[in-house]
Amino acid sequence: MKPLVSIIMGSTSDMPVMEAAAKFLDELEIPFEINALSAHRTPAEVEQFSRNAESRGIKVIIAAAGMAAHLPGVIASMTPLPVIGVPIKASLEGLDSLLAIVQMPPGIPVATVGINASLNAAILAAQMIALGDKKIAGSVKKYKDGLKKKIVAANEELAKITFQYKVG
Amino acid sequence: MKPLVSIIMGSTSDMPVMEAAAKFLDELEIPFEINALSAHRTPAEVEQFSRNAESRGIKVIIAAAGMAAHLPGVIASMTPLPVIGVPIKASLEGLDSLLAIVQMPPGIPVATVGINASLNAAILAAQMIALGDKKIAGSVKKYKDGLKKKIVAANEELAKITFQYKVG
Amino acid sequence: MKPLVSIIMGSTSDMPVMEAAAKFLDELEIPFEINALSAHRTPAEVEQFSRNAESRGIKVIIAAAGMAAHLPGVIASMTPLPVIGVPIKASLEGLDSLLAIVQMPPGIPVATVGINASLNAAILAAQMIALGDKKIAGSVKKYKDGLKKKIVAANEELAKITFQYKVG
């Protein structure tokens, strides 16, 4: 089993945030790997990883980082694969990492999701892989259809709340 | 020729910003379509477009919008395809549209690029399609390799600037 | 008893914030309903709700959402009724949801109140209904007159604080 998605985080302290991504890929049976690499502390390893990812069979890279979050952009500059950036909230409410990831110069995009939104990063990765994989395409659709069930259940809970002038 | 990428913008006034995306797709010979649809003014058309995009053979949707930019998220909620969001700068330096696009709730990601960064949106679309298309994969790599030529040329210009204590 | 006000929230986790709205409407004896609907997870239900609200007798819709808060705007695009938006604080101190609700494009207004300000949303709804309902108009005035009593009571508390050079 070779991984299709590679999750990279700048620090292991980001693992609690990134767990939701791992769980989603596991649920959709998409093989993945998780590693910690720092754009600033292990630049050589980041380069080696980025240059080899495609030939190792990786399809999509999810890179998470906080503060002056360079990791997603640095990886994106050294691979033709799509890179999804997850801004980690570590300071300034996460605004610094969001801007440091999304505001990439022309030529080197990073597909950015919301602050700490690792689940959305994993869904996006699945959507990209689904473009060429019918089984995963089916799983993505099933997942999306399931989203409304939570809301339906939620509504049932709200129905139990009573006020004198509340209807229904 | 059926389009693989669909560019949707909230208003035709966004066309000057989105032109760079169209040019890039044209250059890479990726068939695309461009339309204006508004999440708020033509919700029925947005729904119809979103629900049919996959069956029409579209692979990736690029959606651009300004201010309280709902278009990318609304489309993303009604299609299993990956949606790339381009925040248009129309007010507050574009910060409002960036946040309204990137801060999606869990379950419905939008792959967000920088403010007005339509070129990056198109590159990202090509990278996604390249996952299952070797010809486009080759074009993406060639484009990425070409990026450094501009910098090399730039350096030659800088070399011509002279100061007494400037070396080289 | 048919509801005049419909409170919609993007997630049941917003209920603690929205409770103040429900209590106010109950106090003023304005029939209302509460439901959870997500612009992104249940778009079809949101559309059905929005298109039918007026014919069901609803006069005003209060829609609460956090982050990239599209719910109020999406509803507003599909109903002629006035829609009041409540930005929920879920990230970035609530600034993202505030901007995603208030910065609507020309043609589709959302009457936005402050971050987490569900009470103010309910008062605003009552003020709107009061335009055509004398009983509710009376209740609104009575409520507004009562506001100053809290301040008067507060002043009495402050009067008990003593400092050597404090007068009164």
Next chain:
Amino acid sequence: MKPLVSIIMGSTSDMPVMEAAAKFLDELEIPFEINALSAHRTPAEVEQFSRNAESRGIKVIIAAAGMAAHLPGVIASMTPLPVIGVPIKASLEGLDSLLAIVQMPPGIPVATVGINASLNAAILAAQMIALGDKKIAGSVKKYKDGLKKKIVAANEELAKITFQYKVG
């Protein structure tokens, strides 16, 4: 003919922004008045205006102000009528006036629209009046239906743009 909507602006320099509101009300044949009153320079006049508005037959007040924009909130504190606030962009990209209008304390709502969004303020006023006036309700619906025509026309323009790989 007695005015149903009263437009108040903090300074006549706001008139170019507020003109869109006047034109909309004119188009929908809703009688209105326009005046300049300053919360800070003419507090007595603001009070007199606010206390008498309802008895003069005014249904909705639209108040526009920039910077530390107190006018909408001050009026709202002295009338039971719904007050719509329009933040004027005069400094800090309009963020100061937006916050000074929307972040009202519990008990005194201001229905806030986007920065410089006077057209949306007028539409909202019409929507409120429409709750008790079938003719205006009809006009509002007609206006909303017309919004999509602009987008349709826009699409026709986009269809004329040609690229080699553009489809349609």
Next chain:
Amino acid sequence: MKPLVSIIMGSTSDMPVMEAAAKFLDELEIPFEINALSAHRTPAEVEQFSRNAESRGIKVIIAAAGMAAHLPGVIASMTPLPVIGVPIKASLEGLDSLLAIVQMPPGIPVATVGINASLNAAILAAQMIALGDKKIAGSVKKYKDGLKKKIVAANEELAKITFQYKVG
């Protein structure tokens, strides 16, 4: 003993923040009064207070408020006395109240201090009164001279911290 300084706060919940102001005035033996008045809930009382403050012998008014903080500006519009504004942190880190107080239009200044900086408001009040009162002028100077003692004492504490390469 007639008060020279009047401290007004928008809500008694601001008292813990404003206590430092009261203590400072007490320490400098400057007679003062404290009251809660709301620009929005008790506009008539605010007007009466503002119009009478000067004739009651008040020299300086300190007004504290949070969120869309109108109280200082509203008072300033109805008195010739200098008004010191204290932005209270209640939402958005206090940025909303800071902007709503400091960004006053031309003609109606509010002397604004930092977020929650009630001590500085009281010192400023003392400095103003000191312009015409030699005894208070002496106290202000004495207070200012005392500020450096805390730093000197702090330094003594730091001197006790030992590191191998720490000198002194």
Next chain:
Amino acid sequence: MKPLVSIIMGSTSDMPVMEAAAKFLDELEIPFEINALSAHRTPAEVEQFSRNAESRGIKVIIAAAGMAAHLPGVIASMTPLPVIGVPIKASLEGLDSLLAIVQMPPGIPVATVGINASLNAAILAAQMIALGDKKIAGSVKKYKDGLKKKIVAANEELAKITFQYKVG
């Protein structure tokens, strides 16, 4: 004639902004002086100025500066006189200078006015001097009363604008 107010600006490029302050003091016949001193480029001169201001008869200091605006705070730390700070807009829409002036530590207040609000600084200076000077107190009241005339005149202009459904 000895100056009562001293206007200090960090750079002569601030003079166009500060001119409104000079004109106001001139109009109220309050003797003043204007100088350029930089907290960073001429620290010795700033100290000499600050330490001597009171003994030279100065009552209030108005200090204007942009960016990391230290001038008002540095002066305030070396004089018992009240210091009014004017944030100059030179970068970041003036937000940097506003925060660098207003967010002073406990013990050293700066009475801050709005961004570029030099007129308000001068009015505030006059209000402070008026506490001990009946002639200036009279001028301040007269000035404040005059503010509403502009609004009245403005209203007359608005009255001339005609729309079919505009009343009055």
Next chain:
Amino acid sequence: MKPLVSIIMGSTSDMPVMEAAAKFLDELEIPFEINALSAHRTPAEVEQFSRNAESRGIKVIIAAAGMAAHLPGVIASMTPLPVIGVPIKASLEGLDSLLAIVQMPPGIPVATVGINASLNAAILAAQMIALGDKKIAGSVKKYKDGLKKKIVAANEELAKITFQYKVG
């Protein structure tokens, strides 16, 4: 042993943040001193310190301050030595101190590090001293090489996390 680095903080409450700087210098055996001096409360001491630092053999000054953080800039204006500024997070998420330190006017730079980033300030100081000190240059290189070990160790931890579809 004479100190090469002088750490100055605006308040002893900053010591917990600055401890990391002291520890780093200790580890690299770079003699240093720590003192508390306030730009506003002890301006004379700050001046004396700044003017004498170079002749006492100090090579680099690290100055930490919060809010309207003037200390680093004031010191920089009175010494030819490089000054490193550490913005302390005390309000507004530290954005105020960051801007008040980094946005210095032309002519007086402060080498600014991240919010609360005292370790980075110490590393920067070591890098500067290393320019003329081979032993310290060696220590800096060794420290930088060591950074990647933490990431390697982190990766080993991540390797232990198991999911069904996790590879490696």
Next chain:
Amino acid sequence: MKPLVSIIMGSTSDMPVMEAAAKFLDELEIPFEINALSAHRTPAEVEQFSRNAESRGIKVIIAAAGMAAHLPGVIASMTPLPVIGVPIKASLEGLDSLLAIVQMPPGIPVATVGINASLNAAILAAQMIALGDKKIAGSVKKYKDGLKKKIVAANEELAKITFQYKVG
């Protein structure tokens, strides 16, 4: 003549901003070089440059970049030399590049100057080199002393402005 300072910019469009740095180094007779290198478009060249800078005799690196400005941090991660970062204003008033440069993770500092503040970067570089070079140390002091002359000259200009109540 070997360069002591290396100025790197992410794009030649930054040259107008960086010219002030070149001029200052020229004026102080500090040999320097200028090149354009992009962290994202020429990562291999950036690495080669960073790894060799020290052995080529470079003492300090000045790196300028805009938007998601990774260049200074990426260089800092691959050299033991001090790196000075200049945030270029290209979007969001330069706030994005400021945060992307200054908010570096622990271990890899970048000495950040203000937005577009290339002159300050050059002065800082000179100050660092001056630590081990008496001639440059002398030049730095002379430059700093010269700063106050501009202010003195500025004051002479202000002295020519006349108002009736202006003194001096």
